[in-house]
Amino acid sequence: QQPVQSPQAVILREGEDAVINCSSSKALYSVHWYRQKHGEAPVFLMILLKGGEQKGHEKISASFNEKKQQSSLYLTASQLSYSGTYFCGTKDFGNEKLTFGTGTRLTIIP
């Protein structure tokens, strides 16, 4: 089943923070985050493999809560270049396919 992302869309001013959530109805092995700009390929951001793991860079990070079967992506001090649609992709153990979430459209305005 497809993971559900929230919010569906968000508009921020440059410099504001955002949190994007990804929830699954079943146990997850890993969560992969991507950003896709209009007309372009999805671009890989990060993978979270272990429960509770947090990964990322200074301004884009993510967490993975196995028990809650959810992951969150944190964007700090957003920049114009962060605009796009963010997708989480989930994997089951021993399965190579990614099941992508419903997507969150992020718009950053100056």
Added chain:
Amino acid sequence: DTGVSQDPRHKITKRGQNVTFRCDPISEHNRLYWYRQTLGQGPEFLTYFQNEAQLEKSRLLSDRFSAERPKGSFSTLEIQRTEQGDSAMYLCASSPEGWDSNQPQHFGDGTRLSIL
């Protein structure tokens, strides 16, 4: 290191025609994936190869769809007797093999298929 390359970028065809798309993965990536994406939706998994072996196929992949990766390098996706509902972006991705399945999948720019 060149990325995943897909050809053509755009394909317009009449309903009922056959189409074939090509994907060249990142060099030495032995895993190759095909996904389909419609407007406003996330990519949907179609099929996956490890080297030349097709290891998984989605139920979305009807018998009109066939994919090959004959020498474990490039792959082709063929759609026979195209239908209106086949209109979508077809994305290819590749990844290296990893022991714990934590390798990222890197996507190409896709082939946009429009059925008239």
